[in-house]
Amino acid sequence: MQTQRANSKKDLNKILSMSEKTAQELMSEAKEIFAKILPRASSLTPKERIAIPAQEMPSQDPHERRKNMSEVAIGYSPEQVRLEAMRCLQCKNAPCIKGCPVAINIPGFIQAAAEGDFQKSINIIKQNNVLPAICGRVCPQEEQCQTNCTVGKALKNKNLSVSIGRIERFVADWERENGKSESPEVLPETGKKVAIIGGGPAGITVAADVRRQGHAVTMLEAFHKPGGVMVYGIPEFRLPKKIVEQEINTLKNMGVNVETNFVVGRTRTLNDLLGKDGFDAIFIGTGAGLPKFMNIEGENLVGVFSANEYLTRSNLMRAFDPQAHTPIYPSQKVAVLGGGNVAMDAARTAVRLGAKEVHLIYRRTEVEMPARIEEVAHAKEEGIIFHLLTNVKRVLGNNDGRVQAVECLKYELGEPDASGRRRPVEIKGSEFMMDLDTVIVAIGNECNPLIKQTTPELSVNKWGNIIADDNGLTSMKKVYAGGDIVLGAATVILAMGQGRKAAESINAELKRNSSNDSQKQAS
């Protein structure tokens, strides 16, 4: 059997510029360096700044964390965050901002953090980003702001760029943990009503921005908890649920009415919300929650799950907790199919739920993996076995219809395809078997058709994504959409960015309407 074992620990650390230091060692090292640098902090030359060692993220020991659900990354110490912030060169052209989907004033917040003014720092971030504690944790920074960073370029390694996301996370956590978070101010009631469908990052953003203008906002969420993928998909060890909960509480404190157990398209149709219920505007942020399967033999056997199901059982339904009633499959040997964040989350959850062996099977190579680089590294550290350029051909079952093995096929890289990536082509006769009891499919999500089915006049493209213009307006009057339902499975920050745009248009439309209303009354 051709198995590509995880890179040796040394290779991995080289890639990520990680040492094997414990959290304690990293923090006390930073303390020493910080004490030396502090007196000259304001007069450091660019050369000196670049020479400051890049601060590593203190993390739970891999052997320990395999057995618990607690967050893997512990977070910087105050000295670490200031040192990391001092590495920033305050570039005039700020290439980092160009990489940020919501154009945060990155050098601005970093400078404040370097000076130790964490309040100022978080305030700067919040002008553009309403969910910094979340984005600091889950954004693919290495492909966004950090990819362009001058420091990374100077050191010829983008993993040595200023760790913008970690600084963002620190100041957001600092604010929350010190009880400094305040609910944004809400303008006097306007009498206008807006419905937000879906409680994911897109919906949360629109709810906050629209409520701030004094409009009455009702959030309608299908599940019994709002938060979207951030509560049912992304695991606790990567994004603690209390952080998402706090964002929801902020909305409630602002006066947003959160209605759970409400499925638009079933409990009420979109048209009834506009007609019967009299909403003045609607935002659809229902995400891309329809798991894709591979359409291969054996895919319906007992022991084959979508990553959505597996993760929802573990996260939202808390199946990892022996007290909870929702069962989860007792796996020993697991194969996870896919190479994105979803695949990493599923594989790492399986490890924590007690699987002895977890194999990750991906058709392309590590370079093409869409997962965050840090998640790939953490997965390897936790012992997940990577099989690259490999795909599953069929799933085989035993007499009870339960998974027993998968048949795989090896691939090699061929000519570049339309996306510019070299296309994997199968190697004839390279089939091999792997004995397993569980297969988790994480090859992507499509759009949930519930609202479309019950609202034929809503235009969607051939993949089922709702079509919205630059302002988030759909083919229907008063109806806006954003996030994964428009973009296809994307990211938290893009969902948030689209939410901001849509909220702006909704606020503008409602303002226009109310001035029309008052003109009518006057005449």
Added chain:
Amino acid sequence: MSNQILQKKQLSDDVFQMRLSAPLIASERQPGQFIMLQVDALGERIPLTIADADEKQGTIDIIYQVVGKTTSLLSRLNVGDAILNLVGPLGKPTHIEQLGTVVCVGGGIGVAPMHPIAKAMKQKGNHVIIIVGARNEKLLILQDEMRAIADELIVCTDDGSAGRKGLVTQPLKEICERTPKPNLVLAIGPPIMMKFCAETTRPFQVPTVVSLNTIMVDGTGMCGGCRVSVGKEIKFVCVDGPEFDGHLVDFDNMMNRLKTYIPHERGAHDQCKLNAQIQKKI
């Protein structure tokens, strides 16, 4: 108060009927649809068919058999208690139209979801033949309600304690042999019963619709846990169903999938019973 239990009736040994306050669901639901509920914060989300609803009163009725942990917990709630989470109506409604003769086969607890469908079929002007089956007389439910709707009612029990002795497939076959053949057969009950109903009608080419009750998590199409093979395609019962062409459903696979968590579930149920016994002793 929403989700409150307004009435509770024990229909047989382990079958209960509850009337819940759920105005939104009551006003939107149509025959064939279901709800999902979670009894408490640690609970599982399970699907249950809506047996009846009263839009004016804002209530829905559910009928369930105690088979696992959640239904057992539910059966221990009383009038005045509220169910933590209740969502619906889910699934596609039954296609109700005037066809001619419609045979409704309800087995065991499946009689409950059949009731509103049979009623609607009758109201549309169909000749409605109802076949109900149960293991024995004590397990027969909704007899009077079904008699009130049916143009013809046939009762079968495994042990002959009521009606004909034997399986529902026998009278079903006899009806298919009549001329003219029935226009539609609807079957709701244990998977094995639905499978054999479909096998019975297949040679007669009588269209046969079955309503599937698979394992579900969200009930909105997000997880795929409810999927079944229909023809060559994968279908999600919660959004594409719950009703499908019985001649195309892969029942054997579905029955295996229903057993996914059996060792776990049985353990949880036993533990629950144990706790109940301990509670009684104290």
